[in-house]
Amino acid sequence: MAATLIDGRAIAQQVRDQVAADVAAFTAETGVTPGLATLLVGDDPASAVYVANKRRACVAAGIADLHRHLPADVAQEQVVAHLQELNADPQVSGILLQLPVPAQLDATLLTGLIAPDKDVDGLTPISAGRLMQGAPGLRPCTPSGVIELLDRHDVPLEGAEAVVVGRSDLVGKPLIHLLLQRNATVTVCHSRTRDLAAVCARADVLVAAVGVPKLIGADAVKPGAAVIDVGINRTDDGLVGDVDFDAVREVAGLLTPVPGGVGPMTIALLLSNTLAAARLQRG
Numbered sequence: 139m140a141a142t143l144i145d146g147r148a149i150a151q152q153v154r155d156q157v158a159a160d161v162a163a164f165t166a167e168t169g170v171t172p173g174l175a176t177l178l179v180g181d182d183p184a185s186a187v188y189v190a191n192k193r194r195a196c197v198a199a200g201i202a203d204l205h206r207h208l209p210a211d212v213a214q215e216q217v218v219a220h221l222q223e224l225n226a227d228p229q230v231s232g233i234l235l236q237l238p239v240p241a242q243l244d245a246t247l248l249t250g251l252i253a254p255d256k257d258v259d260g261l262t263p264i265s266a267g268r269l270m271q272g273a274p275g276l277r278p279c280t281p282s283g284v285i286e287l288l289d290r291h292d293v294p295l296e297g298a299e300a301v302v303v304g305r306s307d308l309v310g311k312p313l314i315h316l317l318l319q320r321n322a323t324v325t326v327c328h329s330r331t332r333d334l335a336a337v338c339a340r341a342d343v344l345v346a347a348v349g350v351p352k353l354i355g356a357d358a359v360k361p362g363a364a365v366i367d368v369g370i371n372r373t374d375d376g377l378v379g380d381v382d383f384d385a386v387r388e389v390a391g392l393l394t395p396v397p398g399g400v401g402p403m404t405i406a407l408l409l410s411n412t413l414a415a416a417r418l419q420r421g
């Protein structure tokens with residue numbers, strides 16, 4: 139029997155509707171409108187589209203859109219000054235520095251300057267440490283979106299074999315901790331893993347987040363498993379994930395498509411994090 143497809147667009151819309159209602163209640167109660175500062179450096183067309191989508195989603199949720207666009211050749215000290223200004227601005231609940239940034243800028247240094255309670259990407263070392271220790275804080279949007287998709291489909295995580303393919307700071311590493319907190323048995327695979335397919339085939343929950351088109355074939359999937367595809371790869375065949383969709387569909391129990399799976403959840407969770415950040419700033 140073919141897998142049930144997870145409709146990321148529909149679930150993201152439900153999350154966005156809930157955030158909009160929560161923002162309205164928060165604003166009515168406190169008089170504060172949450173605001174998201176998106177910082178875009180340069181004119182990469184893909185980044186411009188992503189940022190435009192995030193800004194539109196903010197406005198639809200009642201979040202103030204506080205965008206800044208800097209030229210591609212901006213000096214690092216100037217970006218630092220913008221981040222310091224945004225850190226100090228009480229109108230700004232959340233700050234997102236769109237990645238990647240041009241080569242003259244140090245992305246790790248810059249994201250590390252964002253005030254942890256405004257770090258809606260969950261990328262600062264403080265946010266990463268809070269996540270690892272299970273302390274309150276802002277969690278990266280894409281891994282949170284993965285957990286939300288699994289929860290909405292009642293996929294049991296406690297005691298489940300979860301395999302994460304990929305170990306990026308933005309997705310793989312934070313996801314390990316979110317799954318551990320839910321008492322899954324977590325295995326992490328990467329480019330040096332021996333017999334990747336055999337390890338993946340143990341998974342009740344398999345998450346692919348490496349950026350290699352169609353890496354995960356049917357031989358890497360246990361029958362009935364929940365398979366979450368975080369990959370977004372632009373190829374000659376169009377936009378494809380890290381999972382060989384047509385093949386895995388025949389084996390998996392649940393499967394996310396690309397597009398229309400995890401991607402829309404990233405934006406929905408960004409809105410949720412912006413409201414959470416506004417709450418953190420009120421102490």
Ligand SMILES: Nc1nc(=O)c2c([nH]1)NC[C@@H]1CN(c3ccc(C(=O)N[C@@H](CCC(=O)O)C(=O)O)cc3)C=[N+]21
Nearest residue numbers: 234235236237238259370397398399400401402404405
């Ligand atoms: N500071 C920072 N934070 C990020 O979270 C961040 C970033 N930089 N840089 C780029 C990546 C990428 N990313 C996506 C967001 C939404 C979709 C998304 O909505 N995708 C749709 C459409 C895909 C399309 O057509 O391009 C889908 O999968 O259905 C995809 C990718 C956030 N990123």
